[in-house]
Amino acid sequence: MMHQLYPxxxxxxxxxxxxxxxxxxxxxxxxxAAGRCANVHGHTYIVNVTVAGDELDESGFLVNFQTLKKLVHGKLDHTLLNDHTDWFDRYDPNRFPTTEVVARTIYEIVQGYLDALPHKPKCLQVFVRESPTSYVVYRPKAGER
Structure with missing residues (x-):
């Protein structure tokens, strides 16, 4: 994977x-209105999840990298995103599997996991690159963190 700098x-x-x-x-x-994107097509998404906190867990982790990979990659890799009806909805534009919604939904899933941890780390942002020239960054508003 190419090393990238993120916002x-x-x-x-x-x-x-x-x-x-x-x-x-x-x-x-x-x-x-999606034009050609209304047709089934694929991407090799690059996803970056940023988590921060002040305390480490009992194993010395802020959060285990493997857990983040399982939550996101384990769910979405080599799938048709539209089939994940627990994450996306074909009738609600706020739940269409656009890159914006994919980024927000990953945030929601990761933050939901983090909320259950006793040391309460926070997901600060999710970056999703859809193509070499197009990406989305999702960040919760300051009051939502």
Whole structure:
């Protein structure tokens, strides 16, 4: 995987962890305004998840890299995103598998996992590159972190 620099989030936490993943997946956008993207097509997505916190867990991790990979890569790699009806919805534009929604949904899944940890790390941003020239960054608003 090519090393990349990602937009940074200013924060006050002691630790910042970044996990890169490459996900091969197909999708389609179920709306006539999507043009050619309404047809099934695939991408090799590059995903970066940024997690921060002040405390480490009992094993010395902010969060285990393998856990992040399982939550995201393990779910989405080599799949049709539209088939994940627990993450995406063909009738609600806020849940179409656009790159914006993919980034937000990954954030929601990761943060949901982190919320259950006793040391309470936070997901600061999710970066999803769909192609060499197109990417989305999702960050919760400051009050939502």
């Amino acid at each position: 940074q989030v200013a924060h006050h936490y002691r630790y910042e962890l970044n996990k890169d993943m490459q996900i091969a997946a197909a999708h389609f956008i179920p709306h006539e």
